[in-house]
Amino acid sequence: MRRVSQGSRVVVLPPGRWPRIDWREIWQYRELLYFLTWRDVKVRYKQTMLGVGWAFLQPFLKLVVFSAVFGKLARLDSEGFPYPIFVYAGLLPWQFFSESLQRSSQSVVGAANLIRKVYFPRLIIPLASIGACLVDFGISFSILAGLMMYYHVPLRISLMLVPALVLLTVFIALGVGTLFSALNAAYRDFRYIVPFMVQIWMYLTPVIYSARAVPARWRFLLALNPMTGVVNGYRSAVLGTALDMSGLFFSLAAGLSLFIVAVYFFRKIESQMADIV
Amino acid sequence: MxxxxxxxxxxxxxxxxxxxxxxxxxxxxxxxxxxxxxxxxxxxRDWRKDEYxxxxxxxxxxxxxxxxxxxxxxxxxxxxxxxxxxxxxxxxxxxxxxxxxxxxxxxxxxxxxxxxxxxxxxxxxxxxxxxxxxxxxxxxxxxxxxxxxxxxxxxxxxxxxxxxxxxxxxxxxxxxxxxxxxxxxxxxxxxxxxxxxxxxxxxxxxxxxxxxxxxxxxxxxxxxxxxxxxxxxxxxxxxxxxxxxxxxxxxxxDRGPVQGDIDLRRHGGRPRGVNPVMHRVRFLDRHGRCVNTIGVGEDLIVEISGSCAERLIDVACGIRVMGVLGQRVTTFHTRYQYPGRIALEGAFVLRCRVRNLRLMPGEYSLMLVLTATEQPVDTVDGISFTVHERDVYRTGKMLPARCGPYVPDAVWDVQSSG
The missing domain is CATH 3.40.50.300 (P-loop containing nucleotide triphosphate hydrolases)
Structure with missing residues (x-):
């Protein structure tokens, strides 16, 4: 009873100069992606009293603190809308992005015991950690719905943009997350750099303030940040302000190039991952 | 196919x-x-050439x-x-x-x-x-x-x-x-x-x-x-x-020279994740000298030393002697050979004296097992040990290997009426 299928033939070679990305293989491992995502979600709130409640509570508390500090005390310009809904429309994608970045940057190093003992396309690891953040992201949308009801924000046609915006956010998060997961595997310094970077990055993104508040000659700097277009996009979609198409387009282009660079860099590191993590 | x-x-x-x-x-x-x-x-030039x-x-x-x-x-x-x-x-x-x-x-x-x-x-x-x-x-x-x-x-x-x-x-x-x-x-x-x-x-x-x-x-x-x-x-x-x-x-x-004094703290024969409690094993002859091999019929002392962080009670120590193919030849074990109960704390030395070792000359592999209240504490496998030939019968002849692993202390008495 010899089982040899002609189909699965693998050739093991030293790493080449230009890594190839085998998307078909990643697709073959989609069940593993599902299981790792599921594990991350499941494990995260195990043995906590509130359980998944934390996924709700975290953005809510942030919303309260930001509204109190930046809305009430600092009285930041919120383009004429109530500050809580203004800030939350930005906080929603930002929270997902920063969580994704922090979790995925740790993901490869955290999966060292897997990487050293089993083969699978390593890209699955940062993908799964971002997948798990996506669940929290979904939950935090309920707060937005609550705020919209509370402030009687009408359901505009522009809300149809949200799914596309979500896709764009996920895409940028994938790029940045993958890049930093590989960087952190290669250079552990990024364990300290990333949390710091995330904080700075938030202030460089119009999350708590309006992009309008930035002097016009500095606005181009703000636009270099792919998250600017995304955050502005969410605001326009929720609050019905004019949509900045060029900003969105730039975000898409930046996200795409980031993604390509990230995946290539990841593949480059991947061949030695088992030896360095 | x-x-x-x-x-x-x-x-x-x-x-x-x-x-x-x-x-x-x-x-x-x-x-x-x-x-x-x-x-x-x-x-x-590269002054750190051999870092690979x-x-x-x-x-x-x-x-x-x-x-x-x-x-x-x-x-x-x-x-x-x-x-x-x-x-x-x-x-x-x-x-x-x-x-x-x-x-x-x-x-x-x-x-x-x-x-x-x-x-x-x-x-x-x-x-x-x-x-x-x-x-x-x-x-x-x-x-x-x-x-x-x-x-x-x-x-x-x-x-x-x-x-x-x-x-x-x-x-x-x-x-x-x-x-x-x-x-x-x-x-x-x-x-x-x-x-x-x-x-x-x-x-x-x-x-x-x-x-x-x-x-x-x-x-x-x-x-x-x-x-x-x-x-x-x-x-x-x-x-x-x-x-x-x-x-x-x-x-x-050709596994290389057999040692009579072996550091067990980083021994490859210990299962992964087990904390070293036994730190060293030595093979001594009857005079207490550390030896690489012991002759048939001589006294062998196996000395295991180590230290345990916490007090261990109901300790048992076993030395399994395996032949080259992994088959068990015999066992030295405190459970059967030591009359009292053993408790260990801090540094310890366990000495097992095997009088008149009657093992066939050759390579043996020892496995050391330490347990406390029936639970494994430390295990080290694959410690090699050699027994060399001696003229135990004073006949100038040694039993060939096919006769089995045991070299009996046999004395023949022959009577004949003719």
Whole structure:
């Protein structure tokens, strides 16, 4: 009873100069992606009293603190809308992005015991950690719905943009997350750099303030940040302000190039991952 | 049908040494390397030339479908590196390997288990990590649980499992993989004796069922029992390839000088994850001198010293003496040979005096086992020890090896009326 299928033939070679990305293989491992995502979600709130409640509570508390500090005390310009809904429309994608970045940057190093003992396309690891953040992201949308009801924000046609915006956010998060997961595997310094970077990055993104508040000659700097277009996009979609198409387009282009660079860099590191993590 | 399951051509793997100290790279390291690289370019020399070692250095072999290939060799010979390359966990530095068929690799038992998840959840997770499809796991789930004998605890988080239960479940998942090519690294050395027997049974079944298996082990009896062919690695090179008995004999023959004073703290014969309690073993003769070998009929003292952080009660210490094929020859054990009860605390020395050692000359392998209240505390396997010939009968003749492992202290009395 010899089982040899002609189909699965693998050739093991030293790493080449230009890594190839085998998307078909990643697709073959989609069940593993599902299981790792599921594990991350499941494990995260195990043995906590509130359980998944934390996924709700975290953005809510942030919303309260930001509204109190930046809305009430600092009285930041919120383009004429109530500050809580203004800030939350930005906080929603930002929270997902920063969580994704922090979790995925740790993901490869955290999966060292897997990487050293089993083969699978390593890209699955940062993908799964971002997948798990996506669940929290979904939950935090309920707060937005609550705020919209509370402030009687009408359901505009522009809300149809949200799914596309979500896709764009996920895409940028994938790029940045993958890049930093590989960087952190290669250079552990990024364990300290990333949390710091995330904080700075938030202030460089119009999350708590309006992009309008930035002097016009500095606005181009703000636009270099792919998250600017995304955050502005969410605001326009929720609050019905004019949509900045060029900003969105730039975000898409930046996200795409980031993604390509990230995946290539990841593949480059991947061949030695088992030896360095 | 493919004629070849695995074809390895000139596989080599280079590691940077100091890898243990600087396990991961840092930016500072990258900068330093960059500067050094400039030095090499402009000064034409590299003052840290030998910071690499070749864990594998040009290994080639073929495995045919259905063959069970054993891989043996001393610690650091590159056995695990070879498995890691074939299972694509790490890339070779040079050479190529071709593998035809679905590969399952078991480098450890319980890869991907998460302590917070229940047994059921871990079966699915670990199965997926080992490459099983969800459908496949669902189909085999009951079998897996039955094999592990954990029906009652399957919905308990595995962090509450005993280590035996954990290992049983983990092995059960792995045992239900159905690869065409199975790469196994020393996973049989887990669990209690009964479960080990079950695992060996499963391995024998696998080996007999036409799967291609690559099996790394230090257990020569298992190697000879399971494999149809064996390769011997030493220093990253393939030294010998052939029939199990021949290759095993060759390996045992030149294992290098046998020592009489062995540091056990970093001994390769200790299972992973076990804390060293026994630190040193010495072989002494009747005068208390440390010796490399002992002669037949002489007194042997085995002295085990170590230290334990907390007080151990009901301690038992056993020294299993194994022949070259892994078969048990005899055992020295406090349970049977020491009248009192033993409690240890802090530094300790256990001395076992074997008077008039009647073992056949040859190589033996000792396994030291320390238990407290029936629970294993420390185990070290694969300590070699030699008994040399002496003219014990004063006849100038020694019993040949075929007479058995015991050299009796026999005296003949001959009477004849003629």
């Amino acid at each position: 493919a004629e070849i399951a695995i074809r390895a051509e000139d596989i080599a793997k280079r590691y940077r040494i100091g890898r243990l100290q600087e396990r991961y790279r840092t930016l500072r390291g990258a900068v330093a390397r960059g500067v050094r690289g400039l030095g090499v370019r402009f000064l034409g 070692i070749w864990a594998l250095d040009g290994v080639s072999f073929l495995v045919r479908p259905g063959e069970v290939l054993g891989v043996i060799g001393p610690n650091g010979a590159g056995k695990t590196t070879l498995l890691k390359i074939l299972s694509r966990i790490t890339c070779p530095t040079r050479g190529r390997a071709e593998i035809c068929g679905r590969v399952g690799s078991l480098l450890e038992v319980g890869t991907g288990f998460h302590p917070e998840l229940t047994g059921r959840e871990n079966v699915f997770l670990s199965g997926a990590i080992l490459g099983m499809r969800r459908r496949e796991i669902e189909r085999k789930f009951d079998q897996i649980v039955a094999f592990a004998e954990l029906e009652r605890f399957i919905d308990t988080p595995v962090k509450r499992y005993s280590s035996g239960m954990y290992v049983r479940l983990a092995f059960a998942v792995a045992a239900h993989l159905e690869p065409e090519i199975l790469l196994v690294d020393e996973v049989l050395a887990v669990g209690d004796a009964a479960f080990q027997k079950k695992c060996t049974g499963k391995m024998t079944e696998v080996a007999g069922s036409g799967w291609t298996v690559l099996f790394v082990s230090h257990n020569m009896a298992a190697i000879e029992g399971l494999c149809s062919r064996v390769i011997l690695l030493r220093g990253g090179r393939l030294e010998c390839d052939g029939k199990p008995e021949e290759v095993v004999a060759r390996y045992l023959l």
